Amino acid sequence: MIMSMTGFAAARGALGAFTWAWELRSVNAKGLDLRLRVPDWLDGLETALRADLGKAVKRGNIALSLRLQRGDDGAALQLNMAVLDTVIEALAETERRAEDRGLVLQPSRASDLLSLRGVWEAAGGEDEAAPLAAALKAEFPDVLADFLAMRKSEGNALQKVLLEQLDRVETLAREAAGLAEARKSLMAEALRGNLARVMESADAADPDRIAQELALLAVKADVTEEIDRLAAHVTAARDLLDKGGPVGRKLDFLMQEFNREANTLCAKSQSSELTAVGLELKAVIDQIREQVQNVE
Structure with missing residues (x-):
């Protein structure tokens, strides 16, 4: 049977102090366009999800969103100071080189720095991040199956x-x-x-x-x-x-x-x-x- 490029699926899950919500949707497109919004502090998660989607669908504008929250009193994320220092130093060097060449750059905002990959990391470190990423990878096939069922x-x-x-x-x-x-x-x-x-x-x-x-x-x-x-x-x-x-x-x-x-x-x-x-x-x-x- 043929498949439609229109599809939708949503699901919720939990592990320990973490809860999450999946949302996967697609519309028609000339080719395959995968757009994923997942926590970047979970190493390997986006790569795995992108690979699963690439095997399952051949065409369509695919949008995958994963909203992750922590329900206990601890913070789900913390700043990775080493990465943040590296980003700030790189930014300062960029501004100095631009100034030497007579270029004026737009002022940087804290939100711009905090949105960069690697600046945030799991508060619990690898002890929480690794099993959480594994649970999410294991659950995604069910979300994908619901999505493909609707497309079918x-x-x-x-x-x-x-x-x-x-x-x-x-x-x-x-x-x-x-x-x-x-x-x-x-x-x-x-x-x-x-x-x-x-x-x-x-x-x-x-x-x-x-x-x-x-x-x-x-x-x-x-x-x-x-x-x-x-x-x-x-x-x-x-x-x-x-x-x-x-x-x-x-x-x-x-x-x-x-x-x-x-x-x-x-x-x-x-x-x-x-x-x-x-x-x-x-x-x-x-x-x-x-x-x-x-x-x-």
Whole structure:
């Protein structure tokens, strides 16, 4: 089955004095964009979570948030003075070098320094940080499973809609084929009349050349190829949906081909009825393309 790029999951957990809340959500995107907001003082946690997400999803704008709190009287975090001193020294050196070159930097704020990675660390040190990180890593697969379940459910709904819309395209293509067949005799009669008028008014013209030009016009007005390609595109789209997996990009490209054939059909129709069918085809194809934007 296909997967939707829309998903959401939330969970809560606790270990000792710590409590936490997960929130994982995603929307559609051209590629894979992972945005994680997790405590940076838990070594290796973000790397592990990012790896798990990268294996599970192929497309989408994914946002993961982990809010961690400590419920006892102790502080959950404390300043790492060594790191803070290093940051301050680096900042002072940067400002000195900028001043030597005539550059004026914006004043630094304490909040800017405190937001840097490594400035904060767990109050309990490794004795608390290591088991806490391990508990969070162990719990995340369940959060991810709930998230993927929603994306799968959304994908199932998308697939049903897309298959119904493809059925509609197939029906309209057959209707267009019938109209194109019905107009053949009228077009042949019109071409014969045009040929007779041209021959009467152009005594010096080459009859073979005139016949070739009229035949070329007839070929340009033939929509058989466009209708055949629409049918082939419908088959290809159904095959992709049956295959499942991350097929969103292929479906999106296929929608461009659908639209090209519908545009050409309208341009070559020379019939109000066939033009109406072509316009309805374009409308349905646009609807399919909107849905495809959410397919992983």
